[in-house]
Amino acid sequence: MPRLRAAADPLETARRLAGCLREHGGCVETPYDGRRAAAEDGDGLYLELSTRTAYGLELARLLAAELGHRLALPEDRVADIELAVHEGLINGLVHGNLGISAPSPRSPEQFSAYCRRVERALSADGEGGRRRIAVAARWDAEALEVAVRDQGAGYEPDRRPIHMDDSRTLGQGLTLIAALTRGMTVSGHGRTLTMRFSR
């Protein structure tokens, strides 16, 4: 499996990532801890990146575009996949790997402080930025499944409303995912989110 080395320029890293996806079917960022990728065989894509690298890329856009190309998906399905995977990635990266909770109450000051906490956690040479996020996509003739797995502390999933509730905090990503997918499963004590899409 080819290895991706993150470049200083996020756009350059994105170009290399897109190249790995298109030419080989998967990529793992170096240094890699040696665990085998779960989706190396069969029809699938597997990516495993550090939090720091993944947050700086438009990873969901790259992945959705590549899946659209490989599976000849219609444009609106590609857009649904991009948003659902993006929300899953942000949840895993920020709330999972960086361990940063959504700001509350809603205010520009709280939101700015939240964004600064994220930036600080990414720029510091801390554990959160080094934690991995893994994305595994598998498909057959009828369906596509994308799983996002983080290395955070996890949580016990609850049931969420399917509409944007004015009183809630930032954590509306799962609401969108539920609306965009054919189904989703949270497992591994909240560390793995699996999303299913029709083809």
Add this chain to the structure above:
Amino acid sequence: MDYEIIVDQDSVGTLRCQGRLTLPASGGFATVSDQMKATGCRTWIVDLSGVDFIDSAGMWTLLMMRDVVMQMNGRLTLSGAAGQVAKALRLTRFDDLIGVEP
């Protein structure tokens, strides 16, 4: 997020957003809100026609903009949403929370 603030002769403010309205792109939101307040406008249109992607954090920033304008006893309306942006707003019934115009 790239943006531009335009104030017309009737003191209606337009915030014209460009690009992606996402968490990684929203770090400068406090500056935007300060600039909106500094105009003194109470009627605002957020023009989303240049936005090609929005996520839940982007929608949250729109709610904060609405809060800022409501604190000035004003009104904020969204316009120009298309494609993925329009779909995300529709899926979350966003028009229950903020006025949405074509």
